[in-house]
Amino acid sequence: MxxxxxxxxxxxxxxxxxxxxxxxxxxxNHRSAWHRILCWCGDPQARRxxxxxxxxxxxxxxxxxxxxAHRHAIRVIGGQQxxxxxxxxxxxxxxxx
Numbered sequence: 253m254x255x256x257x258x259x260x261x262x263x264x265x266x267x268x269x270x271x272x273x274x275x276x277x278x279x280x281n282h283r284s285a286w287h288r289i290l291c292w293c294g295d296p297q298a299r300r301x302x303x304x305x306x307x308x309x310x311x312x313x314x315x316x317x318x319x320x321a322h323r324h325a326i327r328v329i330g331g332q333q334x335x336x337x338x339x340x341x342x343x344x345x346x347x348x349x
Contacts (some may be wrong), residue, residue, distance in 0.1 A: 253294035260338075261292060261316070262315075262319065262322040263325045265325070266315055266326045266329050267325075269311045269312045269314075269315040270326065270330060272310040272311060273311070275308070276309075279304060280298075280305050283305075285300075289326070304331070312326065
């Protein structure tokens with residue numbers, strides 16, 4: 253058993269989770285119609301990108317549920333994004349309201 257506690261830094265964890273989420277959004281072309289068609293057709297690359305987006309989304313939710321400080325960090329960092337990006341993605345918009 254470890255005699256030390258691992259300190260959690262909410263801002264760092266929120267930044268990492270949101271960066272992973274933003275990268276996944278970029279990989280799915282912001283969930284464009286073309287990406288959705290490719291997923292429907294079973295394109296492996298589009299399916300991997302969609303899976304990465306779902307995993308990143310779960311990670312952001314998990315970080316937000318850890319504590320009020322984590323939730324606040326996600327809202328602040330997510331709120332710093334351009335409003336146009338928030339409008340494109342309702343998930344971040346819902347977290348920041």
